[in-house]
Amino acid sequence: MLGKSLLTGMAVTLRELFRKNVTEEYPEVQPELGDRFRGGRLDLVVSKCIACGLCMNNCPNGSIKLKTVKDENNKRQLDSYIHNTGLCLFCNLCVEVCPTKCLVWSKEFAYAGYSRDALVFDCMALDRERIHREEQSQTTEEKG
Amino acid sequence: MQTQTFELNMGPQHPATHGVLRVVLELDGEIVVKATPVIGYLHRGIEKICENRTYVQSIPFTDRMDYLSGMNNNLAICQTIEKLMALEIPERAEYIRVITAELNRIASHMITIGVLALDLGGWTGMVYCFRDRERILDLFNSLCGARMTFNYIRVGGVGWDLPEGWLDECRRFLKDLPEMLKTYEDLISGNEILQMRLKGVAPLSAERAIAMSASGAVLRASGVDYDVRKANPYGIYDRFDFEVPLGTSGDNWDRFYLRYLEIIQSARIIEQALEQIPEGPVMAKVPKMIKPPVGEVYHHVENPRGDLGFYLVSDGSPKPYRWHARRPAMINLQLLDELSRGTFIADVVATLGTLDPVLGEVDC
Amino acid sequence: MNTNQDILLTIAATLRSFLDPLLGNPDVVDVTMYGVALAAILGIIFGNAVILVWAERKVAGYMQSRPGPNRVGPIGLLQTVADTIKLITKEDIRPKGVDRWVWFLAPVVLFVPTLAAYAVFPFSEGLIAVDLNIGLFYFLAVASTVTIPFLMAGWSSNNKYSLIGGMRSVAQMVSYEIPLVFSLIGVVMLVGSLKMSSIVEAQSGIWFIFLQPVAFLIYVIAATAETNRTPFDLVEGESEIVAGPMTEYSGMKWSLFFLAEYANLFAVSAIATTVFLGGWQPPPMPAVMRDAVAFIPGWIWFAAKTYFMIFLFMWFRWTFPRFRVDQLMSFGWKVLLPLALANILVTGVGIYAYRIAIGG
Numbered sequence: 001m002l003g004k005s006l007l008t009g010m011a012v013t014l015r016e017l018f019r020k021n022v023t024e025e026y027p028e029v030q031p032e033l034g035d036r037f038r039g040g041r042l043d044l045v046v047s048k049c050i051a052c053g054l055c056m057n058n059c060p061n062g063s064i065k066l067k068t069v070k071d072e073n074n075k076r077q078l079d080s081y082i083h084n085t086g087l088c089l090f091c092n093l094c095v096e097v098c099p100t101k102c103l104v105w106s107k108e109f110a111y112a113g114y115s116r117d118a119l120v121f122d123c124m125a126l127d128r129e130r131i132h133r134e135e136q137s138q139t140t141e142e143k144g
Numbered sequence: 145m146q147t148q149t150f151e152l153n154m155g156p157q158h159p160a161t162h163g164v165l166r167v168v169l170e171l172d173g174e175i176v177v178k179a180t181p182v183i184g185y186l187h188r189g190i191e192k193i194c195e196n197r198t199y200v201q202s203i204p205f206t207d208r209m210d211y212l213s214g215m216n217n218n219l220a221i222c223q224t225i226e227k228l229m230a231l232e233i234p235e236r237a238e239y240i241r242v243i244t245a246e247l248n249r250i251a252s253h254m255i256t257i258g259v260l261a262l263d264l265g266g267w268t269g270m271v272y273c274f275r276d277r278e279r280i281l282d283l284f285n286s287l288c289g290a291r292m293t294f295n296y297i298r299v300g301g302v303g304w305d306l307p308e309g310w311l312d313e314c315r316r317f318l319k320d321l322p323e324m325l326k327t328y329e330d331l332i333s334g335n336e337i338l339q340m341r342l343k344g345v346a347p348l349s350a351e352r353a354i355a356m357s358a359s360g361a362v363l364r365a366s367g368v369d370y371d372v373r374k375a376n377p378y379g380i381y382d383r384f385d386f387e388v389p390l391g392t393s394g395d396n397w398d399r400f401y402l403r404y405l406e407i408i409q410s411a412r413i414i415e416q417a418l419e420q421i422p423e424g425p426v427m428a429k430v431p432k433m434i435k436p437p438v439g440e441v442y443h444h445v446e447n448p449r450g451d452l453g454f455y456l457v458s459d460g461s462p463k464p465y466r467w468h469a470r471r472p473a474m475i476n477l478q479l480l481d482e483l484s485r486g487t488f489i490a491d492v493v494a495t496l497g498t499l500d501p502v503l504g505e506v507d508c
Numbered sequence: 509m510n511t512n513q514d515i516l517l518t519i520a521a522t523l524r525s526f527l528d529p530l531l532g533n534p535d536v537v538d539v540t541m542y543g544v545a546l547a548a549i550l551g552i553i554f555g556n557a558v559i560l561v562w563a564e565r566k567v568a569g570y571m572q573s574r575p576g577p578n579r580v581g582p583i584g585l586l587q588t589v590a591d592t593i594k595l596i597t598k599e600d601i602r603p604k605g606v607d608r609w610v611w612f613l614a615p616v617v618l619f620v621p622t623l624a625a626y627a628v629f630p631f632s633e634g635l636i637a638v639d640l641n642i643g644l645f646y647f648l649a650v651a652s653t654v655t656i657p658f659l660m661a662g663w664s665s666n667n668k669y670s671l672i673g674g675m676r677s678v679a680q681m682v683s684y685e686i687p688l689v690f691s692l693i694g695v696v697m698l699v700g701s702l703k704m705s706s707i708v709e710a711q712s713g714i715w716f717i718f719l720q721p722v723a724f725l726i727y728v729i730a731a732t733a734e735t736n737r738t739p740f741d742l743v744e745g746e747s748e749i750v751a752g753p754m755t756e757y758s759g760m761k762w763s764l765f766f767l768a769e770y771a772n773l774f775a776v777s778a779i780a781t782t783v784f785l786g787g788w789q790p791p792p793m794p795a796v797m798r799d800a801v802a803f804i805p806g807w808i809w810f811a812a813k814t815y816f817m818i819f820l821f822m823w824f825r826w827t828f829p830r831f832r833v834d835q836l837m838s839f840g841w842k843v844l845l846p847l848a849l850a851n852i853l854v855t856g857v858g859i860y861a862y863r864i865a866i867g868g
Contacts (some may be wrong), residue, residue, distance in 0.1 A: 159747050
């Protein structure tokens with residue numbers, strides 16, 4: 001009969017009107033991304049890196065640029081490590097291929113900037129900052 | 145009275161063109177005389193990109209073709225490469241592949257149903273479909289850390305084993321699925337206005353569907369029983385008991401409702417797979433650098449949008465000599481002009497919705 | 509008359525007694541009072557638009573399992589204010605090739621009949637700007653001119669989407685005007701008057717929705733079409749013709765369209781309340797309870813019923829998909845119009861039979 005299905009539809013929306021909504025109120029409630037989440041920039045642990053360049057070679061889109069130098073023992077050392085998240089596909093191939101597991105995702109998802117430069121991260125500088133922060137917190141703990 | 149047709153540019157920025165499709169409509173009042181889809185606004189040259197990448201590196205690019213069904217694309221390219229290498233896949237990985245691919249099919253069809261409701265003016269239906277699809281995306285996120293661009297199915301297996309409790313979560317989703325479908329039935333597909341809008345509009349005969357090389361729900365709506373999962377079973381699809389829903393007249397309603405029925409069948413496949421899934425490894429022994437033997441291979445799978453095929457030519461080097469995709473959305477979209485002629489502007493939107501192109505795949 | 513005087517009427521009487529010695533001439537006082545009424549109506553329209561925009565978004569939100577606006581002000585109440593400020597500060601773009609004056613006038617002209625229609629709404633007993641003896645007729649006559657500004661906007665925008673929308677609006681509104689009028693005729697036949705206050709007073713025994721259920725149904729459907737709301741929002745037809753006649757408008761001009769849409773929504777709901785739902789009178793109930801609720805002024809009942817009707821229209825909008833243009837026309841001419849005519853016939857026969865029964 002004409003109209004019956006319209007009433008069923010209206011019943012559906014009316015029922016929903018009194019149900020709890022499913023929205024996550026974002027800035028207050030942060031989403032649960034899980035430990036496998038791939039996103040943000042690459043956090044590089046410089047001390048573990050052997051500068052093999054596999055991550056750069058495995059990147060499908062050329063988002064990782066690393067330069068190496070030879071030190072006095074003719075061993076390769078990391079000179080610079082740039083992760084351009086604007087080019088990154090977040091495919092995880094670099095993390096998987098790393099022989100020393102020194103790459104992890106920072107799991108950030110809100111790092112929009114005003115220019116493309118804001119998407120380019122110098123992972124070595126970030127690592128130095130992280131170490132510096134850790135040292136500082138350690139000293140404050142010791143003092144405390 | 146002398147009248148004159150006029151041209152109307154629908155898109156590339158238009159609320160109902162599913163991305164950046166431009167349709168040049170020649171109109172006689174509200175009636176369509178000719179509809180020319182203009183494609184290419186999202187062209188990234190993925191085929192050429194992938195010919196300059198190693199085999200493994202091309203997998204993430206397939207995620208970005210039909211971005212609503214990344215798992216099925218991953219599955220297609222990986223099985224093509226495996227066919228080229230003659231690689232055996234562990235049992236557990238095969239089952240995980242089936243589960244994820246079918247879940248992705250459900251997610252993709254939910255979007256098709258919801259977006260069609262939106263194109264016909266029913267906002268709320270779209271929101272419900274997206275809300276329920278979120279459950280699947282959450283499952284995928286806990287599985288591989290991405291919601292749409294998975295890169296989960298890999299050459300030789302899958303990227304990660306299932307996390308703890310994932311199967312229970314999946315079962316819980318399947319338990320809630322009938323209620324979701326009931327909601328869609330009540331609000332969207334059962335609605336008389338919507339049925340009036342879709343039934344008998346833009347019919348496609350079986351002969352024309354075959355002649356235009358249509359596939360997927362568009363072909364089956366015309367009554368042609370062709371589903372790659374049945375016709376040419378890949379992976380372990382021959383182990384499952386499921387039906388291929390068929391339409392009769394091939395009109396917009398058949399194309400729309402078929403997707404609804406396919407969700408039910410996909411849920412059946414997942415249920416069986418969840419029961420049968422064995423323990424074991426999820427990754428076969430694959431060399432670090434994949435160098436398939438010289439040769440060519442074509443492999444196709446049933447993507448939510450149709451028959452997705454990959455054609456690879458290997459010259460023995462780490463990179464494919466030729467990397468070609470048969471994109472079902474692209475081929476189905478060619479029917480738009482034929483189906484739209486003589487219908488109203490509002491029907492063009494509906495026809496576009498039931499043909500269900502994803503512009504990432506059309507333009508590739 | 510009513511023992512406990514309505515507070516709004518008291519204010520009006522006080523104002524009048526204050527103005528009387530000040531202005532002297534009773535005609536001047538009358539004109540001033542009309543000015544006050546006009547200001548009050550403008551206040552109602554703007555206040556309502558603010559509430560209705562917020563309410564629509566809230567209703568839509570809750571129906572779609574999301575909270576709706578909830579950031580600006582308590583439970584998002586100031587959202588409309590923020591939106592209005594945004595719209596005022598937006599650039600007023602005038603595309604190339606528009607018919608300048610027609611394009612500029614369309615949103616303004618649209619607002620005028622809407623405003624004029626409010627003059628005859630009986631918000632409560634005695635609380636009516638002008639109680640015309642042809643009140644209902646006046647409303648229908650004024651409201652039917654709403655078509656013209658839509659066509660003006662569609663024609664002058666120099667945009668094909670707008671033109672299609674303008675043409676659709678003419679086709680749709682003209683076809684649905686007729687069942688709308690015919691659905692009201694049944695009630696007019698029962699009352700024997702077009703005066704708004706007498707229509708309401710005639711319902712002191714029983715509301716006309718119970719005597720004229722078919723007419724009410726036809727009215728609700730036709731009114732949805734008149735206000736361009738889903739399932740009859742072909743004029744805007746977002747997924748087909750972008751925004752119809754409003755496609756090229758921006759900033760305050762666009763918001764005038766928006767304001768008029770909500771003012772129209774309130775207007776058709778108020779007419780439904782007046783004609784079918786007993787206007788300012790409380791719902792039918794036993795005498796004991798009637799005394800208990802006697803302290804509630806009539807305009808509260810009126811507002812409650814009107815808002816219920818508005819909720820109904822919102823409910824439609826967030827549930828149904830849209831008709832196609834040919835289906836819309838055939839539904840209007842082939843279903844609604846015969847039904848409305850049949851309703852008039854049945855009403856006429858019923859009244860005749862009733863008279864014979866009374867007389868015999």
